[in-house]
Amino acid sequence: MAYHTVLLNRMYVNGKWVRAKGNQTFPVTNPATGKTIGSVPDGGKEDARLAVDAAHAAFPVWSGKTAEERSYYLRKWHDAILDNKNEIAEILVLEQGKPMKEALGEITYAASFLLWYAEEAKRIYGETIPASAPDKRILVFRQPVGVTAAITPWNFPAAMITRKVAPALAAGCTVVIKPAEQTPLTALKLAEAAEMAGFPRGVINVVTGNPEEIGAAWLEDPRVRKITFTGSTEVGKLLMKGAADTVKKISLELGGHAPVIVFEDADLDLAVQGTILSKFRNAGQTCICANRVYVQESIFEPFVEKLAEETKKLVVGYGLEPETQIGPLIDESAYLKVKSHIENAVAMGAKIVCGGNRVNDFEGGYFLEPTVLTDVKDEMKIMKEETFGPVAPVLTFRDMEEVIERANDTPYGLAAYAFTSNLRTAFLVSERLEYGIVGINDPLPSVAQAPFGGFKESGLGREGGHHGIDEFLEIKYVSMKL
Numbered sequence: 001m002a003y004h005t006v007l008l009n010r011m012y013v014n015g016k017w018v019r020a021k022g023n024q025t026f027p028v029t030n031p032a033t034g035k036t037i038g039s040v041p042d043g044g045k046e047d048a049r050l051a052v053d054a055a056h057a058a059f060p061v062w063s064g065k066t067a068e069e070r071s072y073y074l075r076k077w078h079d080a081i082l083d084n085k086n087e088i089a090e091i092l093v094l095e096q097g098k099p100m101k102e103a104l105g106e107i108t109y110a111a112s113f114l115l116w117y118a119e120e121a122k123r124i125y126g127e128t129i130p131a132s133a134p135d136k137r138i139l140v141f142r143q144p145v146g147v148t149a150a151i152t153p154w155n156f157p158a159a160m161i162t163r164k165v166a167p168a169l170a171a172g173c174t175v176v177i178k179p180a181e182q183t184p185l186t187a188l189k190l191a192e193a194a195e196m197a198g199f200p201r202g203v204i205n206v207v208t209g210n211p212e213e214i215g216a217a218w219l220e221d222p223r224v225r226k227i228t229f230t231g232s233t234e235v236g237k238l239l240m241k242g243a244a245d246t247v248k249k250i251s252l253e254l255g256g257h258a259p260v261i262v263f264e265d266a267d268l269d270l271a272v273q274g275t276i277l278s279k280f281r282n283a284g285q286t287c288i289c290a291n292r293v294y295v296q297e298s299i300f301e302p303f304v305e306k307l308a309e310e311t312k313k314l315v316v317g318y319g320l321e322p323e324t325q326i327g328p329l330i331d332e333s334a335y336l337k338v339k340s341h342i343e344n345a346v347a348m349g350a351k352i353v354c355g356g357n358r359v360n361d362f363e364g365g366y367f368l369e370p371t372v373l374t375d376v377k378d379e380m381k382i383m384k385e386e387t388f389g390p391v392a393p394v395l396t397f398r399d400m401e402e403v404i405e406r407a408n409d410t411p412y413g414l415a416a417y418a419f420t421s422n423l424r425t426a427f428l429v430s431e432r433l434e435y436g437i438v439g440i441n442d443p444l445p446s447v448a449q450a451p452f453g454g455f456k457e458s459g460l461g462r463e464g465g466h467h468g469i470d471e472f473l474e475i476k477y478v479s480m481k482l
């Protein structure tokens, strides 16, 4: 299929579609074909500062609106995104590569945060506290933190933006957004929808361009009071250090290394399908994808046989083709990293049960066969580093004590999964797994109403649920002497 070229080539600052100050642009590539599909402004420090100028100027008006008024704009944005769902999804597929069905699902998921926080905006309650002195009254207010900088990844180019800016806007903050350089077009389509929704100029700003320059500009600007980041743990640590200079609030949604635990009392078909859904969604490029699969030894053989049988059925192809289930990896370096995990495992004795090869039917794209490995050892790279690709290492375990200890033996703590039909096992495992998200017989736990986030080096703070709005609020108390 000949894919059309997408022409946006402007970014959205202060309610206007503008070029970068240096007039530079950078290409946007289709990861399935390696072909350029568009170009966007290559913004830098000055563009980043201008966006903060706009957001800072808009803050008094936006934060001064009533909750009902802010809720209205969020709902309009939600409607504008869903009215243009197919067009946005197609652009998302062209620049990110995921199958159309997943892209449509992501747009729906992204819009759901706007609807959720359109309601949460109206529930930012304060409190009164009984004063110890009879002539004093104590009032507690929750107020917006101020200008918020959102820096987002390429794997969910729509949802990772709205999961941040919906609560920020609901709280009364104004936002400056830097999308990943691999997937800027989706972010600009969201900005287009926000413009359709009628947001006042300067409330929402999207700057495309040099990550280091834009990031540095926002970190050093005292007017930016909040950094909200989704991406690798490595970059998250950099931003956390940079935020310290002006003591900015910070939220971090970082890397993961999810264990899947399959107990012998699990429904085998459910456990296999659940492992496939978690492992191979977005070609394994999600932060909560299964990265390790532990199977109780008594069911190991039938589980691996069924998992391999079902994995071989998965269709690898272009995202716009309706039958495609597995798209390309985002770029060559992503492919080489995943391939290195397979090669390291095999060199240390792992067996490739299925997959393991690049699919060469597609010129220009980095497509990898969905892969299942056995004879895996805990010392292998794939057991320690986030793979971010369609490879499932499967290992055995004897009992709950052993598997909980091994599952928790990682610096990560984002998501974990367990398949069991035993209620006691479900509760004990849920309580003892050191992860912010635990799916029990549920491989797809992410919803707008739940507080998404990680333990340990998987992040700080939560996105979604009523917790998500707290990240964008300051608490103030007023002591009034009568």
Ligand SMILES: NC(=O)c1ccc[n+]([C@@H]2O[C@H](COP(=O)([O-])OP(=O)(O)OC[C@H]3O[C@@H](n4cnc5c(N)ncnc54)[C@H](O)[C@@H]3O)[C@@H](O)[C@H]2O)c1
Residues within 6 Å of the ligand: 151, 152, 153, 154, 155, 156, 160, 178, 179, 180, 181, 211, 212, 214, 215, 216, 230, 231, 232, 233, 235, 236, 238, 252, 253, 254, 255, 256, 286, 287, 386, 388, 414, 458, 459
């Ligand atoms: N926890 C979550 O919710 C979640 C969600 C999606 C992705 N992720 C993680 O993100 C990673 C993959 O995404 P990625 O490759 O885009 O991550 P990345 O860290 O390379 O990039 C993320 C964003 O940070 C920007 N960036 C990179 N260096 C920067 C710098 N020095 N200053 C400012 N900004 C900078 C990038 O341009 C991009 O916009 C994986 O580790 C994945 O687990 C986590």
Ligand SMILES: O=C[C@H](O)CS(=O)(=O)O
Residues within 6 Å of the ligand: 155, 156, 159, 285, 286, 287, 288, 446
């Ligand atoms: O990759 C990270 C996303 O947060 C995954 S999900 O779509 O929220 O499950």
